[in-house]
Amino acid sequence: MQISWMEKFVQKGTEIIAPVPMAPPGTTGLGGFEVPSSKGGTLRSDASALNVGVLHLVPTLEVFPLLADPKMYEPNTIDLTDPGELEYWFSVLSEHLPDLVDKAVASEGGTEDAKRRGDAFARAFSAHLARLMEEPAAYGKLGLANLLELREECLREFQFVDAYRSIKQRENEASLAVLPDLLMELDSMSEEARLLTLIEGVLAANIFDWGSRACVDLYHKGTIIEIYRMSRDKMQRPWRVDDFDVFKKRMLGSGDQKPRPHKRALLFVDNSGADVILGMLPLARELLCRGTEVVLVANSLPALNDVTAMELPDIVAEAAKHCDILRRAAEAGGLLVDAMVSGLDGPKESSCLVPLMVVENGCGSPCIDLRQVSSELAAAAKDADLIILEGMGRALHTNFNAQFKCDALKLAMVKNQRLAEKLIKGNIYDCVCRYEPAR
DSSP states (O other): OOOOHHHHHHHHHHHHHSOOOOOOTTOOSBTTBOSOGGGTTOBOOOTTSOOSSOOSBTTOOBOOTTBSOTTTOOOBOSOTTSHHHHHHHHHHHHHHHHHHHHHHHHHTTTOHHHHHHHHHHHHHHHHHHHHHHHOTTBTBSOOHHHHHHHHHHHHHHTTOSOTTHHHHHHHHHHHHHHHHHHHHHHHTSOHHHHHHHHHHHHHHHTTOOTTOHHHHHHHHHTOHHHHHHHHHHOOOSSOSEEOHHHHHHHHHOBTTBOOOOOSEEEEEOOBTTHIIIIIIHHHHHHHHHTTOEEEEEEBSSOOTTBOBTTTHHHHHHHHHTTOHHHHHHHHHTTSOSSOOOOOOOOTTGGGOOSOEEEEEOSOOSSSOOTTSBOHHHHHHHTTOOEEEEESHIIIIIBTSSOOBSSEEEEEEEOOOHHHHHHHHSOOTTOEEEEEEOOO
């Protein structure tokens, strides 16, 4: 009897929840890559927000051209001028610190030097938090996005360039191993059932998030794979925020009326592993089949277990070995130089001649401030008429209320009880599927 892709993934789950392996000493660098050369590797501190170390790459920063009203745009959803909110989120970051230090030290081989730097990082970040608790405006206007940026900047200051590198690699491997079976399952579905399953897949896979205290606990308890399986099997609608039917009508039309496909979609991806490979890549593939160009938008620098723009081409190349649609689109988008041996795929491969591309967003944080994006992203946005923001950082902590000149879909699983109560009057693990037509 053939086992399902999910059963295979559950079997691989032991690799995902095993203790984090120590990286061999001296393997610093962005997962073996250099800093993106298109930026000249120059870094600057962000004078308009927190003057603490390095983050944004120069000379890239532009306002995202698809914001409906850049002057009115406020990225942060949570108001940290409320002392109660400030105290709560400071406590969340403080509680997460020991686990983060462990990962950072392991990523550098667990050497004495790495341990010293880990302790120094923890002291420095704690000192920043203590200062901001006393004086919230010490580094300029403070939002949750700034706090999360500050943490990443501090890590880089102490030469921890990619604390979750080994975790990302093993989650990518486990997910790529089952992707072909998932794609076969999707291809056997009707158009309507497939679209719903794709969105459910994005929401369910968003649980693999090392930035969420609740999810870190699930990793440590070894239950995260089972929660993922349950999420995919029992994704009950309506979700807490559920605009799927409106999105479906735009995608599939109603009756005999078939809508024109979007010209270009920008997919702002979140975590490595199942999130991007079993969630966002199959959605990207569906858009490609409909004749929509797809641009995967990812971080320029590592932050938590978020996938980076440097890592995506390798992930796409691996996925393309088993999927003609992804292979042809990746070749058209310049991600694959040599045509690879054609793999088996569904009946739709001949319809895909549109490109799949990757651009970096210009930042290294779990959130994104769309007033400061890379010139590549700003250029790619010129022809886009669909934006998909995925994950808590980019779709909830920031940009939940952002309005755009084009269609926008915001997808996330809420992995913090307080955020769920404040933002959507719901509970932890509730899902958000927010669709807003062009303004």
